[in-house]
Amino acid sequence: MNKSIYDFTEVFEVVMHRPAEVLDAEVNAIEQLLARRHVHSGRILELACGACAHGIPLAQHGHEVTGIDRSAAMLATAAENAQQTGVALTLVQGDVINFTLPTADFDAAIFMFETFPVITEYTDLMSHFNAVRRHLKPGGLYIIDLDARRQGVGVNTGEWGRQTLPLANGWVEMWQEEFPGDWVRNVSHMTMRCRICLDGVIHETVDDWHLRVYNPWDLTVLIGTLAGWRLDGFYRWQDLGRDISAEQHYLLVLEAV
Numbered sequence: 513m514n515k516s517i518y519d520f521t522e523v524f525e526v527v528m529h530r531p532a533e534v535l536d537a538e539v540n541a542i543e544q545l546l547a548r549r550h551v552h553s554g555r556i557l558e559l560a561c562g563a564c565a566h567g568i569p570l571a572q573h574g575h576e577v578t579g580i581d582r583s584a585a586m587l588a589t590a591a592e593n594a595q596q597t598g599v600a601l602t603l604v605q606g607d608v609i610n611f612t613l614p615t616a617d618f619d620a621a622i623f624m625f626e627t628f629p630v631i632t633e634y635t636d637l638m639s640h641f642n643a644v645r646r647h648l649k650p651g652g653l654y655i656i657d658l659d660a661r662r663q664g665v666g667v668n669t670g671e672w673g674r675q676t677l678p679l680a681n682g683w684v685e686m687w688q689e690e691f692p693g694d695w696v697r698n699v700s701h702m703t704m705r706c707r708i709c710l711d712g713v714i715h716e717t718v719d720d721w722h723l724r725v726y727n728p729w730d731l732t733v734l735i736g737t738l739a740g741w742r743l744d745g746f747y748r749w750q751d752l753g754r755d756i757s758a759e760q761h762y763l764l765v766l767e768a769v
């Protein structure tokens with residue numbers, strides 16, 4: 513089986529680098545949304561948490577964080593980072609499409625870094641919203657960071673984004689290949705490949721990504737049909753402004769009812 517970029521967390525951090533200011537602003541937005549509900553040290557469920565880039569600062573600020581991810585390597589990095597930062601996290605290996613945790617009654621769930629589009633199928637979407645709802649208190653928030661760059665399924669194919677980046681103990685060459693999208697399901701398809709040199713040893717990763725293109729209009733209609741949820745709104749992650757028309761990514765906020 514192919515190795516994934518998520519098996520090499522130090523490479524993931526370089527290839528998908530986010531400036532610290534962006535992470536800080538996103539964490540701040542999450543906390544402001546919670547503070548509006550008078551939640552200051554809440555129980556937060558981080559979905560597809562990876563290395564808990566948001567969960568660790570939230571735990572540092574006094575929240576109790578549980579992270580769920582299917583990658584053992586990403587969870588191991590989350591545990592290591594938590595230990596180094598001196599915070600306790602509960603980490604669970606599992607699939608965000610359907611999961612049952614030993615505890616529910618979370619004040620909020622978060623699904624960050626534009627990862628929600630991995631849910632491509634309607635049945636998976638229903639299963640996912642039901643699973644998240646079961647774990648939230650009534651009035652709990654579900655905050656989803658969504659990509660606004662992909663406005664539709666591409667018809668272009670071919671390679672893009674080839675670059676070589678330095679690592680602490682080697683380098684990574686990465687490139688992506690885009691295949692024709694499935695416009696019926698509104699799902700794009702791309703493969704990200706990496707050649708990684710770590711201490712002189714070459715590794716290769718291949719990630720085949722199918723990502724559904726979600727947009728605010730469709731989400732508004734969809735959420736209106738879901739039992740147990742109310743649409744709170746769409747927000748800018750920088751300042752919780754409501755005009756998201758010029759954004760590259762934005763926060764969708766749902767309330768559990």
Ligand SMILES: C[S@@+](CC[C@H](N)C(=O)[O-])C[C@H]1O[C@@H](n2cnc3c(N)ncnc32)[C@H](O)[C@@H]1O
Pocket residue numbers: 518528559560561562563564565566580581582583586606607608609623624625627630
């Ligand atoms: C782009 S990373 C984002 C990680 C983290 N949220 C962050 O902000 O750094 C995507 C993560 O989603 C996880 N993931 C993807 N699909 C998943 C699924 N169906 N269930 C659980 N985890 C999943 C991957 O293992 C990976 O850690």
